[in-house]
Amino acid sequence: MSSITQFFSSSEHVIFFVLALGAISGAVFMITLSKLVHMILSLAVTFLSLAGLYVLLNAEFVAFAQVLIYAGAVTILMMFGIMLTKHEDAEDKAKRPRHRMLLGVSITLLFAVLFLAIQQLSLPAQDALQADNNTEAIGEQLFTLHVIPFELVSLLLTVAFIGSIIVAKKEAE
Amino acid sequence: MRLQASDLFYLMPELSLLMAAVLLTVLDLILPESTSRKRFGWIAAAGVLVSGAFVVWFMFDIRGNSAEYIVLLAQSYRIDQFANSFKLFMLAGTLLVLLMSMGSLKKEGVEHRGEYYYLMLPATIGGMIMASSADLITLFIGLELLSITSYILVGIRKKHLHANEAAFKYVVLGGIATAFILYGMSFLYGLSGSTNLAHINDALQGMDPSWTAIVYISFILILAGLAFKIAAAPFHAWAPDVYQGAATPVAAYLAVVSKAAGIAMLLRIAYNAYYDASSGTQPIDDPMFAMIAVIAAAAMIIGNTAALRQTNVKRLLALSAVANSGYLLVPVSLQLSPAHASNFAEIYFYFVAYLLMNIGAFAVLAAVSHVKGQSGLDSFAGLYYRAPFTAVAMLLFILSLAGIPISAGFVGKFYILTGAVQMQAYWLAAVMILTSVISYYYYFRIVRQMFLKTDSSAEKRITLPIPLAAVIWFCAVSTVVLGIFPQWLLRPLADLFQVFGDLFII
Amino acid sequence: MEYEVNYVIVALFISIGILLPAIALSIGRWLRPHRPLDEKLTTYESGNEPVGIGQIRYNIRYYLFALMFVIFDVEAVFLYPWAVAYRKLGLFALVEMLIFVSLLLIGLLYAWKKKVLQWN
Numbered sequence: 001m002s003s004i005t006q007f008f009s010s011s012e013h014v015i016f017f018v019l020a021l022g023a024i025s026g027a028v029f030m031i032t033l034s035k036l037v038h039m040i041l042s043l044a045v046t047f048l049s050l051a052g053l054y055v056l057l058n059a060e061f062v063a064f065a066q067v068l069i070y071a072g073a074v075t076i077l078m079m080f081g082i083m084l085t086k087h088e089d090a091e092d093k094a095k096r097p098r099h100r101m102l103l104g105v106s107i108t109l110l111f112a113v114l115f116l117a118i119q120q121l122s123l124p125a126q127d128a129l130q131a132d133n134n135t136e137a138i139g140e141q142l143f144t145l146h147v148i149p150f151e152l153v154s155l156l157l158t159v160a161f162i163g164s165i166i167v168a169k170k171e172a173e
Numbered sequence: 174m175r176l177q178a179s180d181l182f183y184l185m186p187e188l189s190l191l192m193a194a195v196l197l198t199v200l201d202l203i204l205p206e207s208t209s210r211k212r213f214g215w216i217a218a219a220g221v222l223v224s225g226a227f228v229v230w231f232m233f234d235i236r237g238n239s240a241e242y243i244v245l246l247a248q249s250y251r252i253d254q255f256a257n258s259f260k261l262f263m264l265a266g267t268l269l270v271l272l273m274s275m276g277s278l279k280k281e282g283v284e285h286r287g288e289y290y291y292l293m294l295p296a297t298i299g300g301m302i303m304a305s306s307a308d309l310i311t312l313f314i315g316l317e318l319l320s321i322t323s324y325i326l327v328g329i330r331k332k333h334l335h336a337n338e339a340a341f342k343y344v345v346l347g348g349i350a351t352a353f354i355l356y357g358m359s360f361l362y363g364l365s366g367s368t369n370l371a372h373i374n375d376a377l378q379g380m381d382p383s384w385t386a387i388v389y390i391s392f393i394l395i396l397a398g399l400a401f402k403i404a405a406a407p408f409h410a411w412a413p414d415v416y417q418g419a420a421t422p423v424a425a426y427l428a429v430v431s432k433a434a435g436i437a438m439l440l441r442i443a444y445n446a447y448y449d450a451s452s453g454t455q456p457i458d459d460p461m462f463a464m465i466a467v468i469a470a471a472a473m474i475i476g477n478t479a480a481l482r483q484t485n486v487k488r489l490l491a492l493s494a495v496a497n498s499g500y501l502l503v504p505v506s507l508q509l510s511p512a513h514a515s516n517f518a519e520i521y522f523y524f525v526a527y528l529l530m531n532i533g534a535f536a537v538l539a540a541v542s543h544v545k546g547q548s549g550l551d552s553f554a555g556l557y558y559r560a561p562f563t564a565v566a567m568l569l570f571i572l573s574l575a576g577i578p579i580s581a582g583f584v585g586k587f588y589i590l591t592g593a594v595q596m597q598a599y600w601l602a603a604v605m606i607l608t609s610v611i612s613y614y615y616y617f618r619i620v621r622q623m624f625l626k627t628d629s630s631a632e633k634r635i636t637l638p639i640p641l642a643a644v645i646w647f648c649a650v651s652t653v654v655l656g657i658f659p660q661w662l663l664r665p666l667a668d669l670f671q672v673f674g675d676l677f678i679i
Numbered sequence: 680m681e682y683e684v685n686y687v688i689v690a691l692f693i694s695i696g697i698l699l700p701a702i703a704l705s706i707g708r709w710l711r712p713h714r715p716l717d718e719k720l721t722t723y724e725s726g727n728e729p730v731g732i733g734q735i736r737y738n739i740r741y742y743l744f745a746l747m748f749v750i751f752d753v754e755a756v757f758l759y760p761w762a763v764a765y766r767k768l769g770l771f772a773l774v775e776m777l778i779f780v781s782l783l784l785i786g787l788l789y790a791w792k793k794k795v796l797q798w799n
Contacts, residue, residue: 055686065756073745073752080745083737117386124381126366139764142757143772144175148184148250149314150757152302154779155191156318157750159295161786162198163325164746165795166285167340168739171331175771198785202792 016056022049036082040075047071061135180245183231183252186224186260187298193220194294201287210287214275214640217290218268221297225264232257236669248369249308254669255517255676259304259437262524266429267297269532269644274422276641277539281420282330289329293426296322300434307445309358309368312438316354319434320347320402323427327419339418346411350401357394360387361446370445377450385452392447392461396439396468403435404491405468405498406475413483416491421542424487425535428494429528436501436520439465443505444676458508465506466601472499473608480615486538487548489615490531493574496612497527503589503601509676513595517676518666523585525662526655530573530582533648537567540637540645556623560635564623566649573652575616576609581655588659743795754783 007013026046033039047070054063142150181188197213231252235242243252271293278286299318306312324347328340362368364384365376377388401408416424443465450458476496483489504519540563541556542548557564573582586609593602637645655662670676722729761768761776790796 061760064759068756069749069752073749077742077745077749080737080742083735084739084742085736113386114390117390120383121387122381122383123364135760135763136767137764139760139762140767142760143764143768143775145246146249146310147176147775148246148302148306149308149311151775151778151782152298152311152314152318153757154754154782155295155298156314156321157753158782158786159292159318159325160321161747161750161783162288162789163292163321165743165790165793166288166325167328167331168743168746169793169795170739195782195785198789202788 012056016053019049019052019056022046023053037079040079040082043078044071044075047075059134061138064135176246183243183245184250185227186231186264187301189223189227190220190294190298190301193217193223194291194298196220197287197291197294201291210290211275213287213290214271217294218271220294221264221268221271225261225268228257228260228264232261232669247308248371249306249311250302251305251307254671255437255440256301256305258521258666258669259433260301262521262528263297263300263304263430263433266426266433266528266532267293269528269536269648270422270426270430272640272644273425273532273536273539274420276638276644277422278420281422281539282333283420284331285329289326292322292325292329296326296426297430300430300437303434304437304441307370307441309362309370309373312441313355313358315434316402316438317351319431320351323347323423323431326423326426327415329423330420333418335418336420337418339415342411343415346401350398350408352398353394353401354398357391357396357398360391360394364388364391370441373446374448374450377447380450380452382452382455385457388447388450388457389460393464395442396461396464399435399439399442400468400498403432403439403498403501404495405472405502406495407468407471409472409476409492409495409498412491412495413488416494417485417487417548421487421535421539421548424491425532428490428531428535432494432498432501433524436505436524440505440517440520440676448508448677462506462508465502466598469499469502469506470601470604472496472502473604474499477608477612477615480612483615484550485548486542486550486553486619489550489619490534490538493612493616494531496608497531499608500586500589500605501527503598503605504592506601507592507596507598510596513592515592515667517670518663519585519589519592521666521670522588522659522662526573526581526585526652529648529652529655530570530580533566533570533645533652534574536641536644536648537563537570540635540641550618550622551626553619553622554626556635558627560637563635563637563645566645567623568620569649569652571616571620573656575613579653579656581652581659584656584659588663740795740798743790747790747795750783750786754780 008017023046026042026044026049029042030039030046033042047066051063051066051071054060054066193216197216200213200216201210231243232254235252235254235257244250245252271290274289274293278289283289296319299315299320299322302315303312303319306315324340324344327343328336330336358368361373364380364387365373367373367376377384380388397408401411404412416427419427443461447458447461449456450461473496476492476494476499480489480492480496483492501520501523504516504523507513507516509516538548540560541552553567556567569580573580576583576586586605590602590605593599593605757779758776761772765772
């Protein structure tokens, strides 16, 4: 009990707890809710909470990118994607109890393995990161050390762009 | 550490493909709709040839300078013989697929022919990057470039119901596999604080015993993701559907070029990041290679037995590709020892044999299935009477796939088998022999169809477009030549490749 | 520590932003009379009789625009660190960014020529 009060005595921990709760519950609701628009909104909650967690870790640029790309663009894209489908008759499929139980057991096992592995991990202490200039630091790395992947990203985006047009465009007939 | 203008020269193989792709895109936009896009194939092929010429030049250059490797940007790009030979292989595969496409795209029902050609080039660039990088970020971007382009190429036949289903399955499952790889990579980065494979290896070699579990988890995640990409069992379920839905040249591309890129990346990560990982004094990398061996065995067994009941030739070839992933993973799993260090030569030789027989078989399938508009086993019925030479070529490919002597496939398999026995992996060798014998059954069903069945419905003789015929004959002749004179490839390989510097980073 | 204090302001701002409409709306609800009628409960659609439900199937064209938005959004994210670090990187970074943008321009050109941007 005392360890819990100790945990919540630090404001950073409280913020972490709130954000983690947001991220997890958003993900859970995403799966369990039945209305598609609600699912996407809860996904957005997850994305935003993750952005908060990044801020907590002093990774401001990542947080910013998370908000811009995931909470902004990807959520909108999914919304449109779903609006394209015939979603009015989203009925419940017949539940397969054995299938679900197997799934539940394997997920619990996976969680247990990951949890134990991370629990026993001891990492050497590292220098605390400076938050002030991390966008600049990323810029420097990106345009010197990682310039090849950077240029490849533009190729990747172009290919994805052309590809999505090929696949999604209505052909005139 | 930055890229100098002079370093661009070493990127020429990729850049020439990129330039060809850009040129084709611009041409496609300028030319009116009515102009045939058939010549695009030749431009793409020319780009591939130029790129190949640069790769060969670098190969000789490195050899002449007594193994001076070129490393750009702290290993995020390496020009060593490992990369060069894989690049050459992928370029050869792309070239053959392009030739094959020129003769068959229209009949396959691909309407976006211009796009088809300029999407295939970035896919190959992605594969080449995967072979040429020793940095997680660059490897991952290469993988994504290849994967995303493959999804589009599979789905490019929009009006084809099977293709739609295949593309959708491939995107969803491929995306999950990518996520697995990325998750595994994130652990490596978290532990070592670097994306550079050499730094990761340094960190893992003297790691804290408490890291053991997480290192295993990261390896399993990456292995599962890559096994999906190379269609190794038990992560192969997508392969038959996707191969069936994709246009035949695209299926050949997935079977050959994608697989080579996946294996190259697996080799890089397994041998450069995880090799010799040890906690304190306890080495922990043996179980990892044992996992690869298990996947190899599973792929051989599941691929070959599942193919027994297939009646669709494309699905059958997909399952045979699963089995072949198994054969290819055997030398990957064997590790290296003073007694046995020819893993790379084994993989590469088998890959070359695999390229010849597989692209050849897909080319014959492309030729045959057009006539009947399907790819059922009976489309081969009486092929010998309709197109005797094509039937003989197909027979050669099947002999090679089954691993019958005097074919490249036999030599490749035999070579892998000897390696397994040398490393005392007897169980793996036993699985390999047993499953090869099983595979005779389904391979020879095709032979039976071609020579023993007569097909009354199709009297028509098959005439092949010239590029397609050229691919078939090139593959058939090379399969036999490599089967009789394997040393023509093995000796240069042994000459070229050194374990230190090429496979291991120094 | 000085730096983190900024985030307190951000947090304050966010909470005010959330609270303000919530309070305003609840005060309104609390003050106004509550007499629901069938006409009042229908969706307001510029005075027209509302037809069908709101969440209908969209035209695929919207999706293409959303896709374009995502692609250029990702591009924009790469522009920020470039702009911030530009002074340290110099001319070389400019060339790199030009290559990056021009490749994407080809994609845009493709969309334009294939009449994706046209609305008819």
